Structure formats: C-alpha cells, structure tokens
Amino acid sequence: MLARQRQQLILDEVGRTGAVKVADLVAELGVSDMTIRRDISELAGRGLVDRVHGGAALPRMASSHEPEFATKATQQVAAKSAIARTAAALVRPGSSVGISGGSTTRLVATELLDVPDLTVVTNSLPVADELYRNRRVEQNVLLTGGMRTPSDALGGPLAVAALRGIHLDLLVLGVHGIDVRAGLTCPNLLETQTNRALIESSRRIIVAADHTKWGVVGLQTIAQLTEVDVLITDDGLDKAARDQLSELVGELVIAEGS
Known part of the structure; x- marks a missing residue:
C-alpha cells in the first residue's frame, strides 16, 4: 500500500472517530509502528491531524469554535451510547434531574424514556424533544428559555433566571473539553452561564464525556474537576489521563461496551 493510501485511511478514521491509536493502525494496515508514526508526522505537518500520545486526533479548533449539534451527533456514537447507558443507570425513579445540552446528553435522555416519575429540567432542545415525543411513562419535562446556541442548547440570562431557586437531585452534564488546569470548558459564553446555573442547582454532578474531550x-471554564462527583467516559481514554482524573474527580467510571 502506498504512503498516500495509508495516510488517507488514517484521515478517514480520524474523521470518523475523532482519534486513532498507532497500535490499532499497525494491526489494521499491517505495517510497522515506525511507518505509522511517520505517516502521522507528515499529516500533522500539513495541519490535517494533531499528534497525540499514542496516536493522532482531529486538529484542535480555536477555543471559541463550537461544532453544530448535527455534526457532534455523528461522532463517537458507540462510545457515547455506552456512556449514556451508564449515566442513565444512576438515575432513580421519582428524582429530579438536570440535563445540559450536548449529543451525549441527548442519548442519556433516550435511555431515560422508561424511568417513571422523573422531573427533568433541561436547556437542551433535543433532550426536551426526545423526552416529550417518545416517553413511555409519566414524566415532567421543563425547558428553560434563552438564546439558542449551535449545540441546540438555550443559554443566557433567561435560562439562568429560569434555574434560579431550582433544586435538583443530580445533573447530567455534557462538556466541550476536559483539562487538568482549565477544568470543564465550553466555547459558548451563554451556554457556560447556563451550565454553571445548572451546577449550582444540583446536589450531585455527573459528567458524561467521551475520551476525545480530554x-x-x-x-x-464551567467548573473545576474537583466539583465533579462522577465522570463517565469510554475506554479510549489512556491510562495517564485516567490516573490524573481519578485524583481530581469524586469517581471515574469507564463505560462498559464502549
């Protein structure tokens, strides 16, 4: 296989999943570790991927870049589904739950369709729509007001005002990024304000985020990692990152089947 063919396959895989490991590419393409690393270096030099520990990832965008919800919904689907199942298992019938915007949190909503007597407060249009249209048991779904963001969430002063005085048992929070120093972050200032209000209204914070957010x-910054009670991610997160997160969050959970 020619170098350009290998590199196109690497680009296709990174575009599909967000990140790829050198070891997986070696097994799939039947070439040496050195060859794959050389291909990744060339692609990185052209700005097509970012070199990361053990592999390659999509190039990082500007901190204010916010992908559309429809785009995010097609990425890391298997991992997000496993994370959603794990997060939903922590929700008990009769509880009050906050659900923020995001493609992973929308999948959490799908997993909650059969949980009775929930009161769900959300700023996510897809989450509210999923629970309203497809629910099979009695639930109360409350949607905040606010200005619509590219992630199909509502943010700003109206959303924050709607959350004032609300008391939730737990919050399932989706995030744009996770970093040891910066904590949980968001590219949209209006959505950040709303996420902070959701956190302040909740007794327990559950973050649902796949490994590409690391x-x-x-x-x-939405919140520091030390404010997180449970962080649920997938097995694509490397050991070094797991060790760092385990020292900061209350509990790190790797979703089974991811």
Whole structure:
C-alpha cells in the first residue's frame, strides 16, 4: 500500500472517530509502528491531524469554535451510547434531574424514556424533544428559555433566571473539553452561564464525556474537576489521563461496551 493510501485511511478514521491509536493502525494496515508514526508526522505537518500520545486526533479548533449539534451527533456514537447507558443507570425513579445540552446528553435522555416519575429540567432542545415525543411513562419535562446556541442548547440570562431557586437531585452534564488546569470548558459564553446555573442547582454532578474531550480547552471554564462527583467516559481514554482524573474527580467510571 502506498504512503498516500495509508495516510488517507488514517484521515478517514480520524474523521470518523475523532482519534486513532498507532497500535490499532499497525494491526489494521499491517505495517510497522515506525511507518505509522511517520505517516502521522507528515499529516500533522500539513495541519490535517494533531499528534497525540499514542496516536493522532482531529486538529484542535480555536477555543471559541463550537461544532453544530448535527455534526457532534455523528461522532463517537458507540462510545457515547455506552456512556449514556451508564449515566442513565444512576438515575432513580421519582428524582429530579438536570440535563445540559450536548449529543451525549441527548442519548442519556433516550435511555431515560422508561424511568417513571422523573422531573427533568433541561436547556437542551433535543433532550426536551426526545423526552416529550417518545416517553413511555409519566414524566415532567421543563425547558428553560434563552438564546439558542449551535449545540441546540438555550443559554443566557433567561435560562439562568429560569434555574434560579431550582433544586435538583443530580445533573447530567455534557462538556466541550476536559483539562487538568482549565477544568470543564465550553466555547459558548451563554451556554457556560447556563451550565454553571445548572451546577449550582444540583446536589450531585455527573459528567458524561467521551475520551476525545480530554485535553480540549474551550473559551470559558464551567467548573473545576474537583466539583465533579462522577465522570463517565469510554475506554479510549489512556491510562495517564485516567490516573490524573481519578485524583481530581469524586469517581471515574469507564463505560462498559464502549
């Protein structure tokens, strides 16, 4: 196989999943570790991928760049589904739950369709739509007001005002990025304000985020990692990152089947 063919396959895989490991590429393409690393170096030199520990990832965007919801919904689907199942298992019938915007949190909503007597407060249009249209048991779904963002979430002063005085048992929070120093981050200032209000209204914070969010830093910090009670991610997160997160969050959970 020619170098350009290998590199196109690497680009296709990174574009499909967000990140790829050198070891997986070696097994799939039947070439040496050195060859794959050389291909990744060339692609990185052209700005097509970012070199990361053990592999390659999509190039980092500016901290204010916010992908559309429809784009995010097609990425890391298997991992996000496993994370959603794990997060939903922590929700008990009769509880009050906050659900923030995001493609992973929308999948959490799908997993909650059969949980009775929930009161769900959300700023996510897809989450509210999923629970309203497809629910099979009695649930109360409350949607905040606010200005619509590219992630199909509502943010800003109206959303924050709607959350004032609300008391939730737990919050399932989706994030744009996770970083040891920056914490949980978001590229949209209006959405950041709303996420902070959701956190302040909740007794327990559950973050649902796939491994590609690790090392990504958005424009503004939502919360520090020490504020997180449970962080649920997938098995694509490397050991070094797991060790760092385990020291900061209350509990790190790797979703089974991811």
